[in-house]
Amino acid sequence: xxxxxxxxxxxxxxxxxxxxxxxxxxxxxxxxxxxxxxxxxxxxxxxxxxxxxxxxxxxxxxxxxxxxxxxxxxxxxxxxxxxxxxxxxxxxxxxxxxxxxxxx
Numbered sequence: 001x002x003x004x005x006x007x008x009x010x011x012x013x014x015x016x017x018x019x020x021x022x023x024x025x026x027x028x029x030x031x032x033x034x035x036x037x038x039x040x041x042x043x044x045x046x047x048x049x050x051x052x053x054x055x056x057x058x059x060x061x062x063x064x065x066x067x068x069x070x071x072x073x074x075x076x077x078x079x080x081x082x083x084x085x086x087x088x089x090x091x092x093x094x095x096x097x098x099x100x101x102x103x104x
Contacts, residue, residue, distance in 0.1 A: 003097060004036055006063050008052075012043065013066045016051040061099040 004026060011017055011025070019030040026033070037043050037052060042059035045052050068088045075081040 002036070002039075005040055006097060006099060008037065008040070008043070009059065009061065009099070010063055010066055012052060012054055013062075013069075016049060016053050018051045019045070022052070058102050060102055062102050063097075063099055067100060 007025075008017075008022065011022075017025075019033050022033045022037075023030045034045075037045070042054050042056070042061065043052050044055050068084075072081060072084055072088070075084060
């Protein structure tokens with residue numbers, strides 16, 4: 001999966017994004033964003049909302065970065081959470097360009 005697509009997936013886990021916001025983020029045209037997102041089966045554009053979002057609650061792919069963030073947020077024990085954050089930070093983003101298939 002292209003790096004731009006992975007960033008788009010990660011951003012959409014945070015909130016909804018408009019075409020212009022993505023275009024500004026990558027310093028490209030909105031047409032480039034449209035063509036990039038056409039390749040992503042999980043992402044749709046809502047005219048009513050004026051932004052992109054996932055078709056389903058959990059898309060077919062999720063990045064390790066998002067997975068680690070979701071897992072980290074669910075850890076209640078502060079010591080374990082702190083240790084987990086240290087471990088993830090020590091990876092220096094090595095997994096940021098890899099996607100996990102959620103259907104497995």
